[in-house]
Amino acid sequence: MAVFLAIESSCDETAVAILRGEPGGAAEVLASEVASQIAEHREHGGVVPEIASRSHSLCLGGLVEQALNTAGIGMGDVDVFGATMGPGLASSLLVGSTAAKAMSCVSGKPFVGVNHMEGHLLSPFIGGTEVPPHVGLIVSGGHTLLMKVKGAGDYEKMATTRDDAAGEAFDKVGKMLGLPYPGGPEIEKAAKDGDPKAYDFPRSMMQGGELDFSFSGLKTAVLYTLQKDNNAKIQDIAASFQTAVIEVLVEKTMRAAKLARTDLIGLSGGVSLNKAVRSAFEARCTKEGIGLTIAEGTLCTDNAAMIAFAGLLRFFAGKTDGLGGDINPNLSL
Numbered sequence: 001m002a003v004f005l006a007i008e009s010s011c012d013e014t015a016v017a018i019l020r021g022e023p024g025g026a027a028e029v030l031a032s033e034v035a036s037q038i039a040e041h042r043e044h045g046g047v048v049p050e051i052a053s054r055s056h057s058l059c060l061g062g063l064v065e066q067a068l069n070t071a072g073i074g075m076g077d078v079d080v081f082g083a084t085m086g087p088g089l090a091s092s093l094l095v096g097s098t099a100a101k102a103m104s105c106v107s108g109k110p111f112v113g114v115n116h117m118e119g120h121l122l123s124p125f126i127g128g129t130e131v132p133p134h135v136g137l138i139v140s141g142g143h144t145l146l147m148k149v150k151g152a153g154d155y156e157k158m159a160t161t162r163d164d165a166a167g168e169a170f171d172k173v174g175k176m177l178g179l180p181y182p183g184g185p186e187i188e189k190a191a192k193d194g195d196p197k198a199y200d201f202p203r204s205m206m207q208g209g210e211l212d213f214s215f216s217g218l219k220t221a222v223l224y225t226l227q228k229d230n231n232a233k234i235q236d237i238a239a240s241f242q243t244a245v246i247e248v249l250v251e252k253t254m255r256a257a258k259l260a261r262t263d264l265i266g267l268s269g270g271v272s273l274n275k276a277v278r279s280a281f282e283a284r285c286t287k288e289g290i291g292l293t294i295a296e297g298t299l300c301t302d303n304a305a306m307i308a309f310a311g312l313l314r315f316f317a318g319k320t321d322g323l324g325g326d327i328n329p330n331l332s333l
């Protein structure tokens with residue numbers, strides 16, 4: 001049994017979580033606190049790195065205290081500390097990782113550095129401590145990744161995006177439509193009242209057996225439509241755009257699952273919070289007799305429970321890190 005306290009500060013959410021797990025048994029989230037900075041960045045239309053790191057530094061202390069209170073434990077009950085080491089904004093990663101290292105140093109407990117993408121990838125399986133073989137699709141603001149997962153810590157990259165990430169495309173199209181940052185949830189809202197067939201936007205790189213993604217052509221098609229058609233209904237564009245993204249995500253994930261000869265798909269990352277995305281995957285997986293595990297709602301967008309979970313599994317595998325380890329803004333899986 002081990003109690004893991006993790007800090008996530010790679011972008012614009014400051015998060016602290018406490019997870020208690022037993023090797024081969026359950027992993028219980030005792031606390032998962034998230035302080036979102038969205039309001040602070042909104043007036044700038046995107047994340048401002050200096051505002052982000054200052055904000056992390058200001059709210060981290062209170063958030064650690066809050067997490068310990070929620071979990072009903074004291075700092076002395078924590079067995080391992082961990083933090084996100086990348087990918088992300090350097091100045092933001094430094095705040096969280098330095099704080100976690102400091103707690104580890106003072107308490108004499110081990111420190112585990114965690115890859116943010118591994119956190120997302122394993123998030124559908126929080127609850128147990130086993131990660132079954134599957135194909136994982138991570139759809140976040142910075143990444144669109146298809147990974148063949150043999151088990152915790154054993155991954156093979158199957159596909160990535162050649163240009164924009166799916167979430168990034170949602171955010172950029174949201175901006176074009178004059179919607180507030182971040183565009184993803186706003187487009188989902190607008191799409192509910194729109195016609196998904198109003199515009200036939202391109203589904204890129206669907207030919208042959210191509211697995212990689214590309215969303216920049218789709219983004220440009222939306223831009224041209226807006227320039228050409230002054231009367232375009234935002235709701236119709238949002239619905240048509242969202243449908244195009246979903247079709248590509250579902251189709252390529254199915255291809256990857258067939259190629260990897262797996263009958264289980266894991267879905268994670270901010271975009272997987274989108275209800276239309278979730279139900280499209282559910283419908284297709286049911287039709288094809290493939291299992292689907294989607295990260296729980298609060299664990300789709302950035303949080304520290306997923307970092308604690310990935311860190312705990314690394315710890316159970318005997319992996320800890322020295323305090324001299326550096327962050328890496330471009331860390332890959």
Ligand code: KG4
Pocket residue numbers: 011139140141142143166167168170171182183184185188269270271272273274275300301302
């Ligand atoms: O995983 P995440 O919180 O952060 C990264 O690691 O990037 O993902 C954030 C992304 C943003 O691009 C945001 O617009 C998108 O997830 N997102 C959504 C929804 N909620 C968040 N995209 C589509 N529909 C949503 N409901």
Ligand code: ZN
Pocket residue numbers: 116120140141270301302
């Ligand atoms: Zn993320």
